[in-house]
Structures are given as C-alpha cells and as structure tokens.
Amino acid sequence: MTVLLDVRDLARAYPVSTAGGVRRTLHAVDGVSFSLERGRTLGIVGESGCGKSTTAKLTLGLLPATRGQITFEGSPVTAERDRHWRALRRRMQIVHQDPLAALDRRLPVGQQVMEPLVIHGLEANAGAQRQKALALFDAVGLRPDLFERFPHELSGGQRQRVVLARALVLDPALLVCDEPISALDVSVAAQVINLMQDLQMRFGTAYLFISHDLKVVRQVADEVAVMYLGRIVEQGPPDALFHAPAHPYTEALVSAVPTPLRGTQGRIILKGDPPNPVDRPSGCAFHPRCPRAVARCRDEAPALKRVADGRLGACHLVADAPAAAVA
Numbered sequence: 001m002t003v004l005l006d007v008r009d010l011a012r013a014y015p016v017s018t019a020g021g022v023r024r025t026l027h028a029v030d031g032v033s034f035s036l037e038r039g040r041t042l043g044i045v046g047e048s049g050c051g052k053s054t055t056a057k058l059t060l061g062l063l064p065a066t067r068g069q070i071t072f073e074g075s076p077v078t079a080e081r082d083r084h085w086r087a088l089r090r091r092m093q094i095v096h097q098d099p100l101a102a103l104d105r106r107l108p109v110g111q112q113v114m115e116p117l118v119i120h121g122l123e124a125n126a127g128a129q130r131q132k133a134l135a136l137f138d139a140v141g142l143r144p145d146l147f148e149r150f151p152h153e154l155s156g157g158q159r160q161r162v163v164l165a166r167a168l169v170l171d172p173a174l175l176v177c178d179e180p181i182s183a184l185d186v187s188v189a190a191q192v193i194n195l196m197q198d199l200q201m202r203f204g205t206a207y208l209f210i211s212h213d214l215k216v217v218r219q220v221a222d223e224v225a226v227m228y229l230g231r232i233v234e235q236g237p238p239d240a241l242f243h244a245p246a247h248p249y250t251e252a253l254v255s256a257v258p259t260p261l262r263g264t265q266g267r268i269i270l271k272g273d274p275p276n277p278v279d280r281p282s283g284c285a286f287h288p289r290c291p292r293a294v295a296r297c298r299d300e301a302p303a304l305k306r307v308a309d310g311r312l313g314a315c316h317l318v319a320d321a322p323a324a325a326v327a
C-alpha cells in the first residue's frame with residue numbers, strides 16, 4: 001500500500017477576544033499527525049468543536065496552518081492559491097454536511113456535475129463532458145431525467161448524490177467527507193453510506209471521513225482517530241477501539257452508542273462542561289472530565305504513543321508497546 005496523504009504535527013491557532021476584551025489564543029488543532037493509504041478510509045471522530053472541520057480544511061490547503069506539514073501524492077500542500085495548489089485540488093475534493101448549501105440554486109444539477117470538467121478544460125468537448133457527467137449520475141444512482149432539475153427540486157439524499165457525483169467527476173484520489181450524512185434521515189443516510197462504500201471500491205478513492213457518530217465511522221473506516229480538544233487521543237482499527245477502548249474518552253464515546261442488547265444502559269456520563277479550547281486544562285486536557293484521572297494527569301500531558309496492541313493512545317494509564325513492537 002502506498003501512502004497518499006501524510007500529515008505531520010498540524011496546528012491551527014486563532015487570536016480571539018474573550019468577553020472581557022482580553023486577547024487570547026484558541027488552539028483549534030494542536031499537533032495532529034496521521035497518514036492515509038490509497039483507497040483506504042480514515043475516520044475522525046470527536047465531539048463538537050474538537051477540531052475535525054479545521055483538520056479537514058487544513059488538509060486540503062483551504063486554510064493556512066500555523067504549524068506542520070501536509071504531503072499529498074508526494075507533494076507539499078500549502079494554502080497558497082497558485083497553479084500547484086489548483087492542480088493538487090483537482091485530486092482532493094470535499095463533501096460537506098449540507099448539500100443544498102454546497103450547490104448553486106440557480107443551475108441545473110447536471111450542469112453542476114459538468115462544471116469541474118469545464119473549469120479544468122477536461123474531456124474533448126461539451127458533448128463528452130455531458131457524457132462523463134451522465135456516467136457519474138449513473139454511478140451515484142441518479143436517473144438521467146434529473147439532469148436538468150434544480151437543487152430545490154430534489155430530495156436531500158438525491159442532492160447529496162449530486163454532490164458526490166460532482167466531487168468524483170474529476171477522478172480525485174482523496175475525498176474529504178465532513179459529516180456527509182448528518183443532514184439526512186436515518187434510512188437515506190444508510191443508503192448514502194452504502195453508496196459511498198460502493199464508489200470507493202469502484203474508483204479506489206481514499207476517504208478522510210469525519211463524523212461525530214462513532215457507529216457510522218466504525219462501519220466505513222479502516223482506521224479511526226479520536227480527537228479531543230484539537231489533538232488525537234487514540235487511533236487504531238475500529239473494531240479494536242469499539243471492543244476495548246484504550247483511552248477513557250473513547251470509552252465514554254463507545255458507551256454512548258446504543259446497542260440492541262443493552263440500549264443506552266452503561267453509558268458513561270462525563271462530568272463537567274465540554275472544554276473551552278481557549279482555556280486548555282493543564283496536564284492531560286481530559287483530566288477535569290476523566291473518570292479515571294490520577295494526580296499525575298493534572299500536571300503532565302500524556303504523549304500519543306504506540307500502546308500494547310499496536311494502536312496509538314495518549315493516556316498515562318495505558319501500557320506502552322513492548323520495545324520490539326515499537327521498533
């Protein structure tokens with residue numbers, strides 16, 4: 001497997017003013033590293049405000065990073081809007097939560113699927129561009145008679161299919177999906193997830209799949225990264241994280257997913273308010289809410305390290321991998 005995307009120590013800070021007018025720094029993303037192989041899916045989960053969308057925008061060079069490096073298909077990604085960036089952006093596309101906001105209300109949806117081909121001057125002529133757009137319509141399960149319809153004449157699920165067709169028409173190697181099903185009904189969301197899995201098999205596209213829903217991420221991802229307050233706190237195969245979460249925050253997330261047997265019983269209710277990224281707690285940032293915190297957690301930040309079964313974890317209570325496994 002070849003590495004498609006490599007992200008090292010990515011960070012993004014914002015200057016903000018507090019209620020009293022004091023200037024502070026908000027660390028939206030603070031030292032995130034991961035890599036993604038061709039055709040694979042990395043899921044990113046975490047509660048609202050933990051930095052998922054910021055990570056997505058930084059990865060695509062839509063937002064300048066405060067720190068860190070991104071390498072995509074062997075080339076550095078920066079936020080400079082130059083020819084190099086435009087060429088890279090053809091190969092990396094994004095799908096957002098709200099398909100209606102992503103589409104132009106005044107243009108027929110077929111034209112919107114053709115548009116990237118027109119902008120990049122791809123295919124021999126307008127007829128060939130239309131044929132390619134129709135082929136993508138077919139691939140995402142949209143009838144050709146919907147080609148001339150406007151976004152408001154389609155259902156939410158159909159609109160998200162249009163967005164997927166438009167993202168895939170340029171044959172990208174990477175699709176960054178930021179909560180792609182959150183705005184859809186449960187049954188439609190399930191159809192779109194199945195479709196995305198089929199499309200990945202067919203086109204070999206890698207997905208960076210962002211969601212607050214651990215259950216969905218478990219279904220689609222080959223690897224899952226759990227974020228808390230701008231950092232990855234655990235990363236590993238979804239089944240391992242689900243069955244035996246190493247980090248207490250992952251454990252709380254997993255316990256909140258209802259199962260047919262126990263429903264929502266056994267759910268770990270975290271104490272305290274969701275954290276404020278302007279006031280990052282000392283030591284382990286999770287310590288004010290952590291049911292397992294010990295004295296050390298208040299003063300000493302745990303590093304993200306390889307733990308016993310090979311996954312990554314950032315918790316003082318998690319045993320390190322044996323030396324041989326790390327080497």
Ligand SMILES: Nc1ncnc2c1ncn2[C@@H]1O[C@H](COP(=O)(O)OP(=O)(O)OP(=O)(O)O)[C@@H](O)[C@H]1O
Nearest residue numbers: 014026028047048049050051052053054055212277
């Ligand atoms: N332009 C900005 N200026 C200041 N702070 C920002 C800006 N954009 C994002 N933030 C802050 O950065 C943090 C991370 O935001 P981000 O949108 O990445 O979170 P998220 O995990 O995607 O949340 P959600 O699940 O709600 O979409 C939040 O605290 C947010 O308020």
Ligand code: SF4
Nearest residue numbers: 284287290297315316
């Ligand atoms: S380091 Fe301490 S506070 Fe942080 S997750 Fe582990 S036990 Fe909890």
Ligand SMILES: [Mg+2]
Nearest residue numbers: 052053054178
């Ligand atoms: Mg977001």
